[in-house]
Amino acid sequence: MKMSNSVSVFLAVLCFLLPSYCGGSKILVVPVDGSHWINMKIILEELHSRGHEITVLRSAKSWYIPSNSSIYTSINIPMLEDEADRSFYNKMLKDVMICRSYPRFISTFCQQHLITSMLGKGHEILARSANIILDDNVLMKILRDSKFDLMLTDPALTLGVILGSYLKLPMVFNVRWINTGEGHLTIAPSPVSYVPISGSELHHQMDFQERTKNMLHYLYSVYEQYFIINPAYTDLFQKYFPPGTDLVSLELSADIWLFRADFIFEFPRPTMPNMVYVGGFQCKEAQPLPDELEAFMQSSGEHGVVVMSVGTIVSALPHGITEAIAAAFAELPQKVIWRLESEKPSTLGKNTKLVKWLPQNDLLGHPKTKVFIAHGGTNGMYEAIYHGVPVLGLPLLFDQFDNLLRLKVRGAARVVEVRSLTKDNFLEALKDILENPSYRENSQRLSQLHRDRPMSPMDTAIFWIEYVIRNKGAAHLQSAGFGLPWYSYFCLDVAVFVLAITGTSIWGFIFVCRLLCCKRSSKKIKPE
Amino acid sequence: MKMSNSVSVFLAVLCFLLPSYCGGSKILVVPVDGSHWINMKIILEELHSRGHEITVLRSAKSWYIPSNSSIYTSINIPMLEDEADRSFYNKMLKDVMICRSYPRFISTFCQQHLITSMLGKGHEILARSANIILDDNVLMKILRDSKFDLMLTDPALTLGVILGSYLKLPMVFNVRWINTGEGHLTIAPSPVSYVPISGSELHHQMDFQERTKNMLHYLYSVYEQYFIINPAYTDLFQKYFPPGTDLVSLELSADIWLFRADFIFEFPRPTMPNMVYVGGFQCKEAQPLPDELEAFMQSSGEHGVVVMSVGTIVSALPHGITEAIAAAFAELPQKVIWRLESEKPSTLGKNTKLVKWLPQNDLLGHPKTKVFIAHGGTNGMYEAIYHGVPVLGLPLLFDQFDNLLRLKVRGAARVVEVRSLTKDNFLEALKDILENPSYRENSQRLSQLHRDRPMSPMDTAIFWIEYVIRNKGAAHLQSAGFGLPWYSYFCLDVAVFVLAITGTSIWGFIFVCRLLCCKRSSKKIKPE
CATH class of the missing domain: 3.40.50.2000 (Glycogen Phosphorylase B;)
Structure with missing residues (x-):
């Protein structure tokens, strides 16, 4: 259930009536x-x-x-x-x-x-x-x-x-x-x-x-x-x-x-x-694609389209890797849109369209899109979740390995390591996602849960700003724990104190007991 | 900024259009x-x-x-x-x-x-x-x-x-x-x-x-x-x-x-x-009071009204305590409404009206109400916060001591212990709240912050149900930590293992060093 529209309208009306309350x-x-x-x-x-x-x-x-x-x-x-x-x-x-x-x-x-x-x-x-x-x-x-x-x-x-x-x-x-x-x-x-x-x-x-x-x-x-x-x-x-x-x-x-x-x-x-x-x-409903891209999507027929983009930080995958990926794509009945900044692979099939930039959100929201091949950056992961598209992950750096793991354990992704990527293992993983409906079902379930919130994430962000x-x-929302030195935060000082008191008490107790026992036994001995 | 109205309207429309989605x-x-x-x-x-x-x-x-x-x-x-x-x-x-x-x-x-x-x-x-x-x-x-x-x-x-x-x-x-x-x-x-x-x-x-x-x-x-x-x-x-x-x-x-x-x-x-x-x-805007009660509120003039109720669990305060409270009330220029189930105190002043039940939320939201004298139950505390009314607390049982402490440290309440309550200390605390504007200002600030949320607490509750x-x-929102035994949750098993490995390594290192030292010194000794 999305309430974002009504909240947005309410916010807009409020800001129109009381601009100083919202803007300025x-x-x-x-x-x-x-x-x-x-x-x-x-x-x-x-x-x-x-x-x-x-x-x-x-x-x-x-x-x-x-x-x-x-x-x-x-x-x-x-x-x-x-x-x-x-x-x-x-x-x-x-x-x-x-x-x-x-x-x-x-x-x-x-x-x-x-x-x-x-x-x-x-x-x-x-x-x-x-x-x-x-x-x-x-x-x-x-x-x-x-x-x-x-x-x-x-x-x-x-x-x-x-x-x-x-x-x-x-x-x-x-x-x-x-x-x-x-x-x-x-x-x-x-x-x-x-x-x-x-x-x-x-x-x-x-x-x-x-x-x-x-x-x-x-x-x-x-x-x-x-x-x-x-x-x-x-x-x-x-x-x-x-x-x-x-x-x-x-x-x-x-x-x-x-x-x-x-x-x-x-x-x-x-x-x-x-x-x-x-x-x-940042996710939003898909907008219509440019005519040429839409025609390409439709040309895929019932097989649909594979979309690939590995983000903005790394401009080029190693040459051998792009060759293997292109060769794998060439064997698919699907069409492929691939955002690639480096040179054209020699193994590129006719079904694959290379682009320097792609409207990622609009493509992921397109009904013909079957799989998203991605490096696992957070933005792309949330766009895939939002549109319920399963992911084939090629993690490269930083959090990308962790991100893809999160989708993988939920059955919405498979991961191929770039360093050990071959045409065969890449193609096997890709076909698995395309042919096994569980990946899509799990992605759709995640999408449904992600959208089921009382207020859109963007309205939430703006409200709190x-x-x-x-x-x-x-x-008033900041925890008092933030100001404590680490040993106080973890109560180590208190633990040492409590242990010392307990230890001393036990020692004292044993000491007194022994003292009493000795006295008794010495009293017992005396009459003898 | 409250969005609750727009959200409620949105929910109502949604439920009207899709009853199976909300109800049933x-x-x-x-x-x-x-x-x-x-x-x-x-x-x-x-x-x-x-x-x-x-x-x-x-x-x-x-x-x-x-x-x-x-x-x-x-x-x-x-x-x-x-x-x-x-x-x-x-x-x-x-x-x-x-x-x-x-x-x-x-x-x-x-x-x-x-x-x-x-x-x-x-x-x-x-x-x-x-x-x-x-x-x-x-x-x-x-x-x-x-x-x-x-x-x-x-x-x-x-x-x-x-x-x-x-x-x-x-x-x-x-x-x-x-x-x-x-x-x-x-x-x-x-x-x-x-x-x-x-x-x-x-x-x-x-x-x-x-x-x-x-x-x-x-x-x-x-x-x-x-x-x-x-x-x-x-x-x-x-x-x-x-x-x-x-x-x-x-x-x-x-x-x-x-x-x-x-x-x-x-x-x-x-x-x-x-x-x-x-x-x-459970809080809501105050509704109009019954005519008789409204007339009583208005009769307080500029001095306003003190409202007292100590909840539902304890039906009777000790007799001496109610006598002291009644005597203190009698000395106030304010009017007092007191929910009292036990017998009428002999010291009761003319300014004090005893009732068996009172519309607490509507009274707290009334502009004439100056102080709420309460036992510190959670419901009453939130109603006082919602309406921005300062509290004089008489905690009796359970969480009531803790609840009142929370308002007290925020400058919105004073607390009098029932066991040591006298007419004088009760009156002093009550007059302090009535005469020192900081209590009201702090209560109003809490009220403003409490109401400043993206969605009303009730809409939030219904959404999540x-x-x-x-x-x-x-x-999917339940933590995996819930299923762990306590020693694993606190990683005690891991800590023991890591400490054992570290200890053994240090011991091994020292052992090898000593061995080497001994060999060297025995070598040094030999030539001599």
């Missing part, structure tokens, strides 16, 4: 580039349509975030993109594939090492950028004088968190990733017995061995946070923030976490009162 | 008597208006739940009320007041002992009732043949949980209390460092001493659960359920927990994906 606020936005920007942009469009005034901070070298826009004003600042580009991710894909070819234990260690070194380097760049920005008196004066009502940021990168905290703005996160992994790990209790740590490629039902693996992943993530990431900001925090500030404490001060997740996809786990779930907020603006924050 | 389901209800029934009844009225067919199981001796109703069919079953009545609670109040007159540590121990003995006795009666019901083949055949779509129950008593599980029905809880205390303790991680255990009379910001007290309360609640409550059901579960079943496992199998809480009242704490917050769903009916459960 000044929002400072620090987005993350690439696929994260796709999400943020959709929220900004909605906020703009409701009369809010938006200022976006971006890198001058941004891949995706335009400097000129009708919905926001932009300001260029030094950011990660100044020092990292797409070739970095292509290089990383190669390294990950080498790692994953090793035996399991070494592979995990190797990948973790890659991520740790990337995190260390990335956070050094971010701390440097933040330092430059906070040092820039002219920019800071502009930002201060603008009297923003809100910082809206994606905390996958830390600039927005630092700047929002420094300017003492109420803060809303549009979040999935943060520091060492999935955002929940920072804010909510995460028992490692049933909460798989990101990157562990585990699911929520774990045996002893898996729980041990998960525990090691957890301990490693704590090490990364406190020994790799936090030290990168020590100088910055000493210079600009009160003593005791660290990155985690700034992140925990956010008022609302708009979490890009839904528990039909995420494994159920503890959450917090200031986390709001908006997974799939405006809630924070209206109420000048949401401190 | 068969719901089995096992409510709890007394004030809990007030909540349940309001939900049942809404469900009935949406076309659902409702069957209520009740005690033939029920105080509040009528056997004849236009909104449900009732079936009499043996329940707690057959063996407990209101005199039981009056007796308990006397015992609690004696307990609370002792020094703090003894007082806590004494009250805990009272509750434990009540819990033990109560659960024995409940297990006996459940046994009789499950043994009753005729009744069970009727229930099975009815093919219910849902069990809706208040798990403060266990009959509904046991029956729902036995009949394998999807289950929705209308819940605040369960077993040893607040429902969260059963379902969500509850770090004792910032989650006060119910009955501890602590808030969420605790110093070392308070955290120690909270830890002891927690350990005691675990003892109560596993050594007092669970054993009461051993025979029943052995007879009717698979091996390994205990009360907690049945409770954790509920699909949705409609939690009568809101985090503007509860302290923020971890929650779970299948917990839905509907605190205050029908969600479970539509989807035949909500197993």
Whole structure:
């Protein structure tokens, strides 16, 4: 049952009658580039349509975030993109594939090492950028004088968190990733017995061995946070923030976490009162395709169409892989639409159409689409769920392995490792999804559950952003646990005290008993 | 911003167009008597208006739940009320007041002992009732043949949980209390460092001493659960359920927990994906008062009115207390409406009107009402919050001490202990609330935050009840942690294993080092 339409109408009427109640606020936005920007942009469009005034901070070298826009004003600042580009991710894909070819234990260690070194380097760049920005008196004066009502940021990168905290703005996160992994790990209790740590490629039902693996992943993530990431900001925090500030404490001060997740996809786990779930907020009903594409779809007849896209970060799969994939496609009765930026494979069949860009949401919502071949990025996964299309996953980097695992355990996906992909195993997996109706049924069931919510994810997101603006924050939803040192949070001090008292009492009791026994036995001895 | 109206209209239109989509389901209800029934009844009225067919199981001796109703069919079953009545609670109040007159540590121990003995006795009666019901083949055949779509129950008593599980029905809880205390303790991680255990009379910001007290309360609640409550059901579960079943496992199998809480009242704490917050769903805008009462309200002039009611469970405050309260009221310029079931106090002033019953919600929503004097029951607290009226609390039993503490730390209430109540300290507290505007301001702020939600609590409750009916459960929202044994849940097995491996490695390393050192030193010694 969707109520989103009625709620939208109600919101629109309310804003028309009481514009100051909804719009007219000044929002400072620090987005993350690439696929994260796709999400943020959709929220900004909605906020703009409701009369809010938006200022976006971006890198001058941004891949995706335009400097000129009708919905926001932009300001260029030094950011990660100044020092990292797409070739970095292509290089990383190669390294990950080498790692994953090793035996399991070494592979995990190797990948973790890659991520740790990337995190260390990335956070050094971010701390440097933040330092430059906070040092820039002219920019800071502009930002201060603008009297923003809100910082809206994606905390996958830390600039927005630092700047929002420094300017003492109420803060809303549009979040999935943060520091060492999935955002929940920072804010909510995460028992490692049933909460798989990101990157562990585990699911929520774990045996002893898996729980041990998960525990090691957890301990490693704590090490990364406190020994790799936090030290990168020590100088910055000493210079600009009160003593005791660290990155985690700034992140925990956010008022609302708009979490890009839904528990039909995420494994159920503890959450917090200031986390709001908006997974799939970017999804919408399919729009009609361009005529040429529609004709291609219809030409597939009863067999339908396979849609393939492996996202925005990695521009090119290895040559041998694209050749194998193209050869497999050529053997299908289906038609194929393939978003491919690299050169045309020599094995390409007549049934396959290569494109540089495709209207992914509209294609996934098209009745002829039978399978979505994807790298497992969050956006694509939610679009597949929204439209109930089964997935063949080719995970490449980051969370993509974990994402595809979530669809796989629900019977809505199969996964083929790129490093071991051959024409045969790829074709077998693809045919399995096309021919076995359970994949489609499971996808449709997920779709039905995902859509069955009292309010659309987008309306939910907008409500909570405006809630924070209206109420000048949401401190009353923040847990008191956020302010405790770790040993108090885990009650280790209390446990030591209680154990000491108990131990002393037992010892005292035994001591007194012995004393009494000795006295008695000495009394008994005396008469003799 | 309230969207409840538009959502309600949308729901109504949807149900008119698609009655089978909303109504027409068969719901089995096992409510709890007394004030809990007030909540349940309001939900049942809404469900009935949406076309659902409702069957209520009740005690033939029920105080509040009528056997004849236009909104449900009732079936009499043996329940707690057959063996407990209101005199039981009056007796308990006397015992609690004696307990609370002792020094703090003894007082806590004494009250805990009272509750434990009540819990033990109560659960024995409940297990006996459940046994009789499950043994009753005729009744069970009727229930099975009815093919219910849902069990809706208040798990403060266990009959509904046991029956729902036995009949394998999807289950929705209308819940605040369960077993040893607040429902969260059963379902969500509850770090004792910032989650006060119910009955501890602590808030969420605790110093070392308070955290120690909270830890002891927690350990005691675990003892109560596993050594007092669970054993009461051993025979029943052995007879009717698979091996390994205990009360907690049945409770954790509920699909949705409609939690009568809101985090503007509860302290923020971890929650779970299948917990839905509907605190205050029974509140509604005030209706016009009967003419006589309205005339009385208006006669208070600019001074306004004090409203007093101490709930339904305890029928009589001690005589000396009512005399002191009446004498204090007589000194006020305000008018007073007092719901009093016992005899008229001799000190009663002319400004005070005694009534046997009062339209509490309508009085709290009246602009002349200045203070609400209440015992701290959850319903009254949410009505006070909804209407933004400050509270003078006279806590008597159970959660009432904890409830009032929540309003007190937010500056919206003062609390006077009944056992030490005098005319003077009662009057001082009352005048403080009447004369110091901060109490009213804080209450109004809470009211504003409580009402600022995307959907009314009632619409939320109905949505999730029908969600479970539509989807035949909500197993996908249940955490995998629910199924783990406690040592696996807390990863103690993994921790022991990891520590053993680490210890052995360190020992091995030291052993090898020593071996090498010895060899070297023996080599060094030899030449000499």
